[in-house]
Amino acid sequence: MKKVVDVIIIGGGPSGLNAALVLGRARKDVVVIDxxxxxxxxxxxxxxFLTRDGATPSEFRQIAKEQILAYPSVHIMEDTAAAVTGTEGSFEVTTAEGQVVxxxxxxxxxxxxxxxxxxxxxxxxxxxxxxxxPYCDGWELRDQSLGIIVSGDRAVHMAKIISGWTNRFTICTNGPDGLTDEQREELKLHQVPVMDSPIQSIESEDGMVRQIVLEDGNKVECTGIFFAPKLVIGSDLAQKLGCEVTESGTVIVDEFAKTSVPGVFSSxxxxxxxxxxxxAASLxxxxxxxxxxxxxxxAWNNAGKL
Ligand SMILES: Cc1cc2nc3c(=O)[nH]c(=O)nc-3n(C[C@H](O)[C@H](O)[C@H](O)COP(=O)(O)OP(=O)(O)OC[C@H]3O[C@@H](n4cnc5c(N)ncnc54)[C@H](O)[C@@H]3O)c2cc1C
Known part of the structure; x- marks a missing residue:
């Protein structure tokens, strides 16, 4: 019969690894699939990240794994969780390499x-x-000329945030600005240039931005960029298992990290x-x-029934 572990963690970034550390110290059997x-x-x-400011992402994970593996009840599998079935007490995860946990x-x-x-x-x-x-990389770009690729309400929000690091930045909305007249006025009042031409390309040298070239022929010279990519969840397995998600795909959890499915957590x-x-680590x-x-x-309640 297959051994049932206490917790399966899918994902071994700061969040999953910190969960594994806490559970390992609590003497729980844990498998992390990453x-x-x-x-x-x-x-x-x-x-x-206090004590790790400036670490490379791989250094960070390496140190985390070394510390976690000091706790013998934690195992890390380098594999992809491909399917999940089951209910509280018995969730079955099948990996891409055919392992079942x-x-x-x-x-x-x-x-x-x-x-x-x-x-x-x-x-x-x-x-x-x-x-x-900007909280992650604003310090490194402080006082530089920046291009901020953003439109609509987020443009005003970003302008306020970025102004804490530099007052030399241009908003490039990459097409229609999505701003109200009041928002345009507000940005003008704070002398924030807004360019609404679509972006043709970003020119750079060895990974360092030189300029943003716009389709209308304008060029925005800058040495750094902030932009807002569209994000999707790393895996749709939680949703497939029935966990409720927001419109943007974020798993909905309560203040104890519980999803809408009993026994399933997300962080x-x-x-x-x-x-x-x-x-992510603290969650x-x-x-x-x-x-x-x-x-x-x-376990306590079950022991009481013996
Ligand atoms: C460009 C950039 C710079 C950043 N800089 C900073 C910074 O300086 N400081 C900072 O605090 N934050 C920074 N962040 C944010 C930070 O990286 C994230 O907040 C953090 O990594 C989130 O941790 P996580 O554990 O939730 O997810 P992740 O670190 O993304 O880890 C998720 C893990 O789950 C794995 N996974 C997903 N699906 C499966 C599956 N089905 N089976 C197995 N494994 C799976 C993935 O491979 C991945 O290893 C930055 C982000 C970006 C994009």
Missing amino acids: DGRPRNKVTRETHG IGRKLLFAVGKKDQPLDIPGLSEVYGKSAFVC GDAASEMYQAIT GALAAVSMNSELNAE
Whole structure:
């Protein structure tokens, strides 16, 4: 008969790994299934994570795995979770390589991934001088001339946020600006140039942005870019299992990381729109505590029935 582990964690980024650490220390049998496609793989450095500021994403994972594997009840499988069936107490995960793992609880820490970047030249600079989150990379681009590719309400929001790092930036809406007259006035008042021509290409050298070339012939000289990619969840398995998701695909969880399906939890980017490694890790820790409480309560109640 196949062994039933306490928790199967799908996804071994900061969220899934922190959940594994907490559960390993709580003496739970855990299997982490991870296929090594973190969203921040393109970056050279991860910032804003206390004690790991400036670590490369691979260094971060390496240290995390070394620390977790000190706890003998945690196992990490390099594989893709391809299908999930079952209900609370007995979830069965089949991997792409044909392995089957059965677990009492299930954690989806599958992250999010970018949809293909459809601006010519953007993939060459992504993660080197074009970024998605000013809290992650704004410090490195402080006081520089930036191009901010964003439109509509988010343009005003981003202008306010970016102005904390530099006052030299141009909003490129890459087509119709989607702004109201008041929003245009507001940006004008703060002397933020707005260019609404579609972007023809991004020119760069060794990954460093030089200029954004617009279809109307204008060029925006800049040394960095922030943009908002369209994101999709790292795996649709949670949804297939019946977990409710938002319109944008984020798994809906309560304050204890529980999804709408009993015994199924979700954490990190998959279940939040904060998109910071430390937040993802902390949500993983929260999910671990929540699952561990349930497992201990179930064992306690069952023991009482003997
Ligand atoms: C360009 C860029 C720069 C960033 N810079 C920073 C920064 O400086 N500081 C910061 O705090 N944050 C940064 N972030 C955000 C940070 O990367 C994420 O918030 C964080 O990685 C989320 O952690 P996670 O564990 O939820 O997901 P991820 O780190 O994305 O991990 C999810 C894991 O699940 C795996 N997976 C998915 N589906 C399956 C499946 N079916 N089977 C097996 N495995 C699966 C994936 O392979 C992946 O390894 C950056 C993001 C980007 C895109």
